[in-house]
Amino acid sequence: MSRTHDHVTIHPKILYFGTPVALLSTENEDGTTNLAPMSSAWALGQAVVLGLGADGQTARNLWERPDLVINLPSADQWPAVERLAPLTGRDPVPEHKRDTHRFEPGKFAAAGLRAEPAELVRPQRVADCPLQLEARVVRMTSDSHADYVIVETEVLRVHAEPAIVVPGTQHVSPAAWRPLIYNFRHYFGLGPELGHTFRSETAAADMASV
Template sequence: MNATPTTAPVRHHRTLTPSILYFGTPVVLLTTENPDGTANLAPVSSAWALGRTVVLGLGVDGRTAHNLADRPDLVVNLPSPDLWEAVERLAPLTGADPVPPAKRPVYRYEPDKFAAAGLTPQASVRVGPPRVAQCPLQLEARVRQRTPSADGSFWTVEAEVLHVHADPDITVPGTQHVDPGAWSPLVYNFRHYHGLGPELGHGFRSETAARRAG
């Protein structure tokens, strides 16, 4: 039986000029290959997916952006909420040496970010950069297009997903589906870390709701 639609209450608003607009997006850890063949690991809070494409927003001065300009392979690692402290340990680090002038007041150079964050590299199948072993969902990918922003401060990067790795605990047994009831991404919400709250319902195109109900 369908619930009877109700009119949602009208909200009253105020004008804001926030310093940032991280209005709640998943955190990803990107692994790329440095010029010397070592791995760079960087947290990114501007990422979304459509079909088999992941779209990323990357600052132009970062080691990740420079790496992908020359070596297009990467891994998009999605941490769970319990890994937020490891993500935060990465936040003030950069793989760029020397540190770009704009970053020097806040960031410091770190050549081994895996060790600094307490995370473990894991060999990939289709690309060179390693995966993050502690992340329940890992997407091996390759850059297909890079587009500069209007002000030149960041790149919009489109990457094709080549191979998906998922912890069995977050999948629906016997299927190719991630279980949305078992998987909770780490969300970056106005510079604060959150997990998902209780499920409110499911979309009409859900492929997992009937299986979970059964």
């Protein structure tokens, strides 16, 4: 396929150019678990960095209680994620969300998801998610306009469905794991594999399982 080198200058309202969706479990003041979808995250080593709206219940909880679970849904779970999207754990609802969101304390039930206890942190895990990362905040900072917070977390424990683990290893299988991707406010799954980096430790095992 030929490509032109001509480009146009655009000014997108958002820059969600494609990141995995996560459901963040955090602890409310009364000890219950708040559950919220988010899609601005990146991982390096055992650290996961999150970008959150500054006025949401998730950010408020993490400023005061640093435990969380980063639950990663599969692509076919997008309807549950979307059921959470218009809900907020803040009461009263922040002014700029009042036309689009409603307060809902029972997020798990509203989304049709099941809760289960975590092992090392206080908030509950999402039992339905194939990958669950128990984590703790190590640093939080506000962006230059105070609209967002950047949350650096340390992952303490990883839970994975056996079906997405390469047998006999500690590796998640890229051939089996199908994350949900949020791309400019639309939900996508993964397409066919195009190849793998020379650093891959799962390529041979994944090919053997095909």
